[in-house]
Amino acid sequence: MQRDGCGMPGGGYPTDCELTEALRNRAMARNRPVERGAAWLAALPQARQIRLLLLDVDGVLTDGTITYTSGGGETKSFNTQDGLGIKLLQDSGVAVGIITARTSEAVARRAQDLRLAHVFQGKQDKLTVYESILKQTGLRPPQTGFMGDDLMDLPILNRVGLAVAPANAVAEIRQRVHYTTERGGGHGAVREVCDLILEAQGNLARMQATFDR
Numbered sequence: 082m083q084r085d086g087c088g089m090p091g092g093g094y095p096t097d098c099e100l101t102e103a104l105r106n107r108a109m110a111r112n113r114p115v116e117r118g119a120a121w122l123a124a125l126p127q128a129r130q131i132r133l134l135l136l137d138v139d140g141v142l143t144d145g146t147i148t149y150t151s152g153g154g155e156t157k158s159f160n161t162q163d164g165l166g167i168k169l170l171q172d173s174g175v176a177v178g179i180i181t182a183r184t185s186e187a188v189a190r191r192a193q194d195l196r197l198a199h200v201f202q203g204k205q206d207k208l209t210v211y212e213s214i215l216k217q218t219g220l221r222p223p224q225t226g227f228m229g230d231d232l233m234d235l236p237i238l239n240r241v242g243l244a245v246a247p248a249n250a251v252a253e254i255r256q257r258v259h260y261t262t263e264r265g266g267g268h269g270a271v272r273e274v275c276d277l278i279l280e281a282q283g284n285l286a287r288m289q290a291t292f293d294r
Contacts (some may be wrong), residue, residue: 208236
């Protein structure tokens with residue numbers, strides 16, 4: 082009996098034919114474009130203009146869980162895929178920053194590790210911070226994106242060129258944005274929007290190719 086057109090199996094080891102076919106299938110899979118949904122495709126025009134991506138922290142860069150330590154501090158967990166996505170986006174020329182209402186040493190350390198361009202903690206009035214960033218950078222709202230998950234993020238989401246919500250955002254937010262990620266905050270949602278912007282600007286395949294050697 083033949084198997085996949087490669088002749089009789091030779092014991093428990095793959096034949097040269099099977100190895101060749103496996104390599105060919107792997108190459109084909111590598112070059113096959115990732116299938117994107119209608120929402121992703123619809124958001125590409127907005128993502129194409131972005132030069133600055135701003136992020137909320139709790140519920141976006143994290144899953145929203147806050148754990149208090151016995152010493153009175155708090156801990157947060159961050160996703161490594163989000164971190165790589167942010168670095169790739171920065172390498173492509175898009176700046177990244179955070180605006181959060183809470184203050185945390187963990188967030189300060191994460192921002193330092195990622196070398197974020199704009200870091201604002203303890204800011205209840207996020208819109209004022211956003212407007213000051215526009216003045217500082219000279220960017221226009223259509224060139225900026227923001228990702229938020231709750232009601233206090235609406236003032237910025239209503240103004241930016243690319244408004245994004247993670248899958249775990251409240252319904253009122255998901256109804257108002259250009260794109261809702263398939264993943265939740267703290268679980269790769271930020272990576273998803275980074276990839277969206279990279280693809281819209283024609284940089285995703287080039288960035289990925291640096292790792293595919």
